[in-house]
Amino acid sequence: MITLKQLLTSLDALLEVENYQDYAPNGLQVEGKKNITKIVTGVTASEALIEKAIELNADAILVHHGYFWKNEPVTITGMKKRRIEKLIKHDINLLAYHLPLDGHMHLGNNVQLAQLLDIKINGEIMPLVLHGEFERPMTWQEVSQLLHDRLDRVPLHSGGNVSRLIKTVAWCTGGGQGFIDKAAEFGVDAYLSGEISESTVHIAREMGIHFFSAGHHATERYGIKALGEWVKNNFGIEVIFVDVDNPA
Structure with a gap:
């Protein structure tokens, strides 16, 4: 207790x-x-x-x-x-x-998502926007499949006109699509968030960056789950994670 x-x-x-x-x-x-x-x-x-x-x-x-x-x-x-x-x-x-x-550097949504996707974290572009890299370069189709496999979501991809493979990536879980221009200016190959806006598609195409929308809920399951595990381990009380599914 x-x-x-x-x-x-x-x-x-x-x-x-x-x-x-x-x-x-x-x-x-x-x-x-x-x-x-x-x-x-x-x-x-x-x-x-x-x-x-x-x-x-x-x-x-x-x-x-x-x-x-x-x-x-x-x-x-x-x-x-x-x-x-x-x-x-x-x-x-x-x-x-x-x-x-979102921002906690061990239990936070961004860090937990990186661990789930096997992304090596290299640092921050700005508060709440991390950048890192995959172990090997991948096609955008391979990244989409990875997101599907790990998050149980079919992601929406924009930037199909970008021919290069994806090695470096930036991300912000949930409703972080508005930071795509910062990610593109920083120079990563792809940007990942939960949501997408109408303007996000045009920015991805015109700034030459792959963009993946993988779901607000799906990208933010893991921080609260990790926080609950922290409480359980530190205080010895029962903690139950309940996933009320949401396709958005």
């Missing part, structure tokens, strides 16, 4: 939340039980994840995507009301870590 205060203090320090200006509050978002023996982790605090946590009799939910985002309605109505009502009724804590979990 661990107290809520102990868990929050440890996670806030581990993820260095004070170093991030984020789009939503990091840490405790909805307060529940003071003592925690079981945690459910997942990418997003959807109603389906909450219902699974209730079924498993969890004391806390730990996610990457929580609530109270900037520019969303502040009223607790509709979908938000139903979610929060279930958390409060069952006395379940909701903890969320967004950018701090």
